[in-house]
Amino acid sequence: MSNEAFHLLSRGGVAFSKSTPESLLFNKGKANKKETPSVAKPVTPELPAELDFFKYAQNTQVKGKRKQTGPESPKVKKRKTEHTDDEEDEELEQSAVTTEKKQVVGHRLSAKGSNVPPPIESFDALKDQEKYNIPNHIFPNLVSSEYMEPTSIQAACIPILLQNRDLVAISPTGTGKTLAYLLPIFARLGAPAAMSDSPGGVRAVVVVPTRELAHQIHNECLKLAQGRKWKIVLFSKATANALSQKAARDKVDIIISTPLRLVSSLQEGNLELTNVRHLVLDEADRMLDAEFMDQIQEIVGACSNSHIQKALFSATLPSGAEKMAMEMVNNPIRIVVGLKDTPLPLISQSLTYVADDHSKLPSLLSYFAQPYNPPVLIFTSTQTRATSLAEELVLNGIPNVDCLHAGLTQKEREDAVSRMRRGESWVMITTEVMARGMDFKGVREVINYDFPTNVQSYVHRIGRTGRAGREGKAVTFFTDDDGPYLKMIANVILQSGFSVPDWIVKLPKPSKMKRRQMGKVKRPDAVNPARSIGRRDAIKKRDMVMGSKRRKRKEGEAITPKASES
Numbered sequence: 432m433s434n435e436a437f438h439l440l441s442r443g444g445v446a447f448s449k450s451t452p453e454s455l456l457f458n459k460g461k462a463n464k465k466e467t468p469s470v471a472k473p474v475t476p477e478l479p480a481e482l483d484f485f486k487y488a489q490n491t492q493v494k495g496k497r498k499q500t501g502p503e504s505p506k507v508k509k510r511k512t513e514h515t516d517d518e519e520d521e522e523l524e525q526s527a528v529t530t531e532k533k534q535v536v537g538h539r540l541s542a543k544g545s546n547v548p549p550p551i552e553s554f555d556a557l558k559d560q561e562k563y564n565i566p567n568h569i570f571p572n573l574v575s576s577e578y579m580e581p582t583s584i585q586a587a588c589i590p591i592l593l594q595n596r597d598l599v600a601i602s603p604t605g606t607g608k609t610l611a612y613l614l615p616i617f618a619r620l621g622a623p624a625a626m627s628d629s630p631g632g633v634r635a636v637v638v639v640p641t642r643e644l645a646h647q648i649h650n651e652c653l654k655l656a657q658g659r660k661w662k663i664v665l666f667s668k669a670t671a672n673a674l675s676q677k678a679a680r681d682k683v684d685i686i687i688s689t690p691l692r693l694v695s696s697l698q699e700g701n702l703e704l705t706n707v708r709h710l711v712l713d714e715a716d717r718m719l720d721a722e723f724m725d726q727i728q729e730i731v732g733a734c735s736n737s738h739i740q741k742a743l744f745s746a747t748l749p750s751g752a753e754k755m756a757m758e759m760v761n762n763p764i765r766i767v768v769g770l771k772d773t774p775l776p777l778i779s780q781s782l783t784y785v786a787d788d789h790s791k792l793p794s795l796l797s798y799f800a801q802p803y804n805p806p807v808l809i810f811t812s813t814q815t816r817a818t819s820l821a822e823e824l825v826l827n828g829i830p831n832v833d834c835l836h837a838g839l840t841q842k843e844r845e846d847a848v849s850r851m852r853r854g855e856s857w858v859m860i861t862t863e864v865m866a867r868g869m870d871f872k873g874v875r876e877v878i879n880y881d882f883p884t885n886v887q888s889y890v891h892r893i894g895r896t897g898r899a900g901r902e903g904k905a906v907t908f909f910t911d912d913d914g915p916y917l918k919m920i921a922n923v924i925l926q927s928g929f930s931v932p933d934w935i936v937k938l939p940k941p942s943k944m945k946r947r948q949m950g951k952v953k954r955p956d957a958v959n960p961a962r963s964i965g966r967r968d969a970i971k972k973r974d975m976v977m978g979s980k981r982r983k984r985k986e987g988e989a990i991t992p993k994a995s996e997s
């Protein structure tokens with residue numbers, strides 16, 4: 432199906448807004464009932480204060496029942512290390528507890544390092560000029576962005592970064608890590624380079640794994656930059672070209688980029704990072720995995736200013752990545768908010784058995800036959816499967832289906848993100864490319880159609896819902912093939928305080944080898960086998976027709992000379 436045809440078929444022509452009655456359309460089963468449409472049920476009767484990042488419990492009357500022992504229980508604590516990538520996590524946690532860990536009142540927040548500055552109580556506390564020296568123009572921008580009180584990660588990290596300390600920070604998805612590093616960057620830069628007498632080139636760089644995330648962070652920067660002429664560049668081929676002149680580069684304050692784009696410009700000699708004072712690696716564990724490692728090393732090497740501050744942020748940081756992170760930084764402070772590699776209890780999580788790959792589509796269609804809460808984000812393992820699933824849903828009459836993956840053109844990707852932000856997409860099918868960092872506040876349900884590739888992928892995928900204190904729901908389909916990896920995800924679910932069937936809890940712990948193979952299950956390109964058989968037949972028929980045409984042409988060519996002779 433062509434892209435245009437796909438969008439024509441998948442668009443219902445109306446935007447979904449959480450506050451409009453359109454949401455009622457989704458409660459097919461309850462169409463005639465007066466009660467309000469199905470809303471993700473609150474899952475925590477009393478959200479522990481240490482996990483209440485957005486003061487959720489204080490402001491909301493919570494009705495539901497927590498299904499399992501809370502994250503604080505010793506039983507769950509023991510499980511915690513089982514799902515992590517290797518055994519050293521526990522050691523790290525324990526050493527933090529016994530030696531340098533500080534428990535900050537009110538939140539489960541651990542800080543490790545020397546001379547850790549105390550967290551701030553409020554954004555107002557930052558107005559203390561002597562202590563923090565933050566330019567006044569930033570505060571109205573916080574208010575206009577509706578940032579009234581700092582989240583835990585912001586409370587802890589902002590004073591650290593303001594002291595120009597290096598930092599490794601881990602906090603669950605959707606808890607406001609972006610502002611935790613952007614605010615100190617603006618504060619430390621003080622004023623735009625263009626206003627300075629001796630601008631010396633780019634002063635801050637934020638590196639992220641995808642273009643979409645870079646775009647989103649750029650928008651966050653623009654919110655904080657209001658009222659001043661900051662030059663904040665979302666690095667792309669076009670902007671990189673525009674900055675190939677040194678005079679233009681000298682006026683740049685902050686660059687937000689993916690690693691590849693930055694490295695290309697460095698290698699072409701069109702960019703210097705020698706004046707960079709603040710380097711942030713967001714989604715740090717992804718930035719430090721094999722795919723990006725060489726590029727990150729090149730970028731870090733290019734940021735050669737002796738006063739550089741490095742900060743790494745993520746919701747997950749397996750111990751291997753953490754070791755690498757710690758080697759990159761200088762006398763760092765390590766902050767962990769909540770439980771490492773654990774989703775917020777605001778996201779209710781469950782596992783759904785679907786036997787085999789062919790049974791997934793019918794299972795998903797029955798899911799959509801029940802009341803559901805759009806927008807729903809669905810993750811597949813490959814681009815072709817994402818497209819195939821989107822087509823199937825459209826053909827099955829699911830309204831406002833959309834698709835976003837790295838196989839689309841940049842324009843198509845941007846358009847898909849815009850439609851999602853405008854609330855026009857009710858069901859977005861996507862791949863790992865959207866798993867990290869993307870902040871679509873309204874996403875209420877995440878479905879892992881294909882099992883995630885590892886624990887981190889699971890945590891980030893489901894973290895697209897339950898953001899900024901909202902509730903969310905995550906459903907993960909599993910087949911017999913996913914069995915060996917089930918236990919790892921089940922442990923995360925238990926750790927967050929939800930239940931899983933007993934037999935899954937009793938599964939043996941997978942070997943290291945098995946853990947490495949997770950997500951490598953071979954799946955067909957088409958999610959509907961009937962359609963793929965149809966497709967095969969169509970291809971066969973097409974080949975036969977073409978073959979017969981070829982033969983006829985050849986016969987014709989053989990006849991023609993004779994005809995010309997006559």
Ligand SMILES: Nc1ncnc2c1ncn2[C@@H]1O[C@H](COP(=O)(O)OP(=O)(O)OP(=O)(O)O)[C@@H](O)[C@H]1O
Nearest residue numbers: 578580581582604605606607608609746868870899
């Ligand atoms: N202090 C605050 N008060 C209210 N909302 C906030 C605050 N800080 C951030 N937010 C909002 O919370 C949402 C999540 O923020 P952000 O995207 O920075 O989370 P994150 O921790 O980086 O998530 P991820 O790990 O998925 O990248 C955003 O919509 C943001 O606008």
